[in-house]
Amino acid sequence: MKQYYIQYHNADKMGYLPDADSQDVKSIRLKPEIRDNLFFFTKRHMVNKAVGENCFMIVGVRGKSRRSDFYLWSSFRIDSVKRVGNRYNAFGTGFNFEQPILLNELPGFSEFKSACANFVTFQNISKHQFCKLLVEFTDNASLELAQLKEAKTEDLLLTALEELNSRMQHVTPEKMVSVIELTLRKDQTIVSLLKQVANYQCQFPDCCSEVRTKSGQNYVEVAHVKPVNEGGQSILGNLIVLCPNHHKEFDYGDLQIREQTLSRLNGFLNGREFTIDLIGAT
Ligand SMILES: [Zn+2]
Structure with a gap:
């Protein structure tokens, strides 16, 4: 005790x-x-x-x-x-x-x-x-402290994404996808902030995937919803935290996006409808 x-x-x-x-x-x-x-x-x-x-x-x-x-x-x-x-x-x-x-x-x-x-x-x-x-x-x-910390993390994420977005404005559409992928691979701050804000959970509705890592965190990946040059969306609405299975299903499955805004993603994945509230949406 x-x-x-x-x-x-x-x-x-x-x-x-x-x-x-x-x-x-x-x-x-x-x-x-x-x-x-x-x-x-x-x-x-x-x-x-x-x-x-x-x-x-x-x-x-x-x-x-x-x-x-x-x-x-x-x-x-x-x-x-x-x-x-x-x-x-x-x-x-x-x-x-x-x-x-x-x-x-x-x-x-x-x-x-x-x-x-x-x-x-x-x-x-x-x-x-x-x-x-x-x-x-x-x-x-303690509860208030935890909430404060969460709010701070979201602020940091939004600032990092804003910086990234403003950098992207100088990139030609043809180069957009490769630049973003390169940036994301190099920019571990954004990747780790996104995972933190998602609380290390897959954002696909009702997904309970658990891949426990040595550090005790659940393993998740940051994925692109669809190539940026197709929709011209801000990167903020195009990033999503997924478990490895849903990530692969997004990449190789039959993905049809019906609605993609900065705050919401709706569509069908292999015939199953889904709606996801995106990170950073206010
Ligand atoms: Zn999942």
């Missing part, structure tokens, strides 16, 4: 907030990204047992009327621990919450704080009810 730990950072005592320029927590926006250099230190030997487990960083800041505000600051997996003198340095992979989450008013917080002896030391909190809430915050933030 997954184990969860907390590490406390007392901003007043330490004199700084982790990864923040400002001292005003309410206005802080941390960079939402996965990092592999999150770090803390503790004197507790038990941190060695926590390697590979999850840890929440809780940051305490003196609030109004001398009461401390406690924030869920970051969430990460502890990757390694190194002893330095009388303390242990722990390094992890994870993220800061874009906006640190104030915990004080949440249900069960006071009880949680007492049970953790005001968070003074690094400790295991897996069994505490409040832990579930921290996990939930982490899961939600």
Whole structure:
């Protein structure tokens, strides 16, 4: 079972907030990204047992009327621990919450704080009810991070394709097919972005082809729907991610395209009708 730990950072005592320029927590926006250099230190030997487990960083800041505000600051997996003198340095992979989450008013917080002896030391909190809430915050933030990453990949793809399209404008129609094929073979960025955006799945409807590669990814290929010089389409609408079988069927089978736009491809492949929403379509 997954184990969860907390590490406390007392901003007043330490004199700084982790990864923040400002001292005003309410206005802080941390960079939402996965990092592999999150770090803390503790004197507790038990941190060695926590390697590979999850840890929440809780940051305490003196609030109004001398009461401390406690924030869920970051969430990460502890990757390694190194002893330095009388303390242990722990390094992890994870993220800061874009906006640190104030915990004080949440249900069960006071009880949680007492049970953790005001968070003074690094400790295991897996069994505490409040832990579930921290996990939930982490899961939600992870989901947002994944969506952000996906959006970034699509942006990169569109930019790469736009550049390619503008290069293509200077190519004569006769040379178009060979140039595009050559470019695509050389331009692994576009090929890999296309596969990423397609989530390494064949785009042919209802295809469940799975060819697992050593890296764990599903094997797919990037194919041309039809020679570019026939339709004069932008390359964006003419690229498709297919499994090896559908790729060969596209190349050697009876392919009849009925409609090809930048966003949609409809036709018959060996008598079977198909419609595919193309990548990059908005
Ligand atoms: Zn397929």
